[in-house]
Amino acid sequence: MEQSMLHEISDILDNLKRVKPLVHHITNYVTANDCANVVLAIGASPVMADDPEEVEEIVSLSRALVINLGTLNKRSAESMLKAGKKANELGIPVILDPVGAGATSYRSRTAEEIIQNVKLAVIRGNMSEIKAIAGLDASMRGVDASEQDVNTSKDLWYAKNICVNLSRKLGCVIAITGTTDIVSDGRKTVFIRNGDKMFSSTTGTGCMCTSLIGTFCAVCDDYVTAASAGILALCISGEKAVEKLTQTDSGSGSFRTYLIDSVFGLRGGDFIERGKIDVSI
């Protein structure tokens, strides 16, 4: 089952590069450039626009909408709701990255409001953010996952339960990224063991992951597969970046550059050769 899923993802990437879908982002100013570049690198087309005056028109031209709460404000929150509702009307998938949910009541409240009013395809967050959305107690510290939330093997069973249950409750795919990434639609659950600890040394890797998930959702309406594809694309590219990093004795600055290089060079065969996934139904 794992091999057939990796082959399927390989085909989806080929299709993505043919279709070059436009992916609308309402996102933060810290990592917007990285998100735009990662979407271009994989072969699609990003558009960042967040004014209430135009988000409905922009989303109507797009194949997916990525909502990222990174540097949330009143104006962008209004645009997120407007664009999200319009996307729902048009059947365009909406992907939510609830950056910092649980860290402040404003972010938790806004995430909640979006979840109540917009039908989502995928929510991707770290363990703290997903716990916050599930209404569980999370030890949140800023926008990064707290260490006690990292998915050690011990925590995996617990994490899977949260993922599956939240997915069933909200009726959308939940993706929890960490040492092991977990993706579930409440029936099928995928565990991904690719990646590298360098991801936590660079800003925007979570945001880029969500952007790639959105890009795959634009061309694949099986959102568990699409979310897994987005995560695999970034994680495998990260592993390749680390290999280059080791050769050149570099650090987190070069990692960021090599990561985009690797996404740019990613081919379907990479999923098949390198993907480390487990699928449980």
Added chain:
Amino acid sequence: MEQSMLHEISDILDNLKRVKPLVHHITNYVTANDCANVVLAIGASPVMADDPEEVEEIVSLSRALVINLGTLNKRSAESMLKAGKKANELGIPVILDPVGAGATSYRSRTAEEIIQNVKLAVIRGNMSEIKAIAGLDASMRGVDASEQDVNTSKDLWYAKNICVNLSRKLGCVIAITGTTDIVSDGRKTVFIRNGDKMFSSTTGTGCMCTSLIGTFCAVCDDYVTAASAGILALCISGEKAVEKLTQTDSGSGSFRTYLIDSVFGLRGGDFIERGKIDVSI
């Protein structure tokens, strides 16, 4: 005529590095960092400021004003008009990058309002954006040029006509960038055949091009020449970046870094050695 223009541009670059003009940007948050770095790399000084409270003061200290509609909002639109009018009063050249004009009515309307109220030195856009401003039917898709608008040799005659006619109509220089770039003030038209397809794999290359045009306009009041200089500076640097890319077997992440490296290393002689232009009067 071509050689004398390239020699002239070579001299303008030397002067630019001496004068180090301050270039005021009212721009988007996706590529602001790239624009600031490209202006520094060529030897000038960028300042990004977009609050209505201060844009008049900032533009008064500057030698050129770059207006970029990338992530337009109500506040920045107000600032664009205010700063543009002030620049006109003071005789400071204003350069417009109508990012996404034609994609949404908000952007088309704002571009129109700026054109009506501010005397522009140069408008630089891709074919879709320029068509939108000319009131022609463009097949717009987000903020990138649609493929059918790319300037193949077949389309060149058509593109030149749009460029020349719009330039005459608006009384400013029009620069259409694509496979072949076209710059016209309605009398003199320059065709530029430098560049590389890697430019479309990285966000912000259009914005950086406009920033360099603005930087050359700050030290050269022949705006056809200044706009050609800005385009040539970026395109030649891009070709050098691609050469380095090939040597190092890298991708779009490294392209972005090498592009800035190449702008930093650009010398007058590069225009003369590498510039591929045709001038028609």
Added chain:
Amino acid sequence: MEQSMLHEISDILDNLKRVKPLVHHITNYVTANDCANVVLAIGASPVMADDPEEVEEIVSLSRALVINLGTLNKRSAESMLKAGKKANELGIPVILDPVGAGATSYRSRTAEEIIQNVKLAVIRGNMSEIKAIAGLDASMRGVDASEQDVNTSKDLWYAKNICVNLSRKLGCVIAITGTTDIVSDGRKTVFIRNGDKMFSSTTGTGCMCTSLIGTFCAVCDDYVTAASAGILALCISGEKAVEKLTQTDSGSGSFRTYLIDSVFGLRGGDFIERGKIDVSI
């Protein structure tokens, strides 16, 4: 005394990497990504959040607050005051980067308002900005230091006086960065002679310096030492980046990448081996 200070800073870096403090930034969209990456590279955790709705909660989770006036607007100015006052209540150090103070009355006025209402730990600026805050005549040109303000040996005595006097007047540490950096709390003054002229070819190096100062203030309440540590960390990393640049024959694009690489690789011993400081009491 110099050696003992460098040893102390070496220990503080070790502690910083253990504690991984959260550093709240209210900053500009041009260099936010660089600031986030430099804070991650040194081993701490950045959070950028600027909406009045949530800044008090965010700062309450943090160990330091960095206020940067880079792309100031009405909303962020309100947040700066709110977060600053909250930080004061909680005893969290507040670091101000008065980008462009003196260039516009809006920036000078906002800097003044923050200084009047928030007890600051450190103010870091270039000579023009610090002069503006001191109420002296500065020849300001945009957001970069004007050339006549660069600290040549001739100007050093004059610069030290401004630094010491302003520090006494405001009761906080003043850090003036330039060819020679000067840090004073009105009693102890540190001169730092590390760095490289490449710093002025890249946007955000001043902002990154302030972010590192904030990060050290998060784990060290001797703010002269913390500010010196932040400056040394960036300057020494810059020197290492330039060494790599020379080997690879690159420019300002690579400098930015190598700078983050070098901060990522920085160890306590680097301060002891490379730090060029003079301390006067």
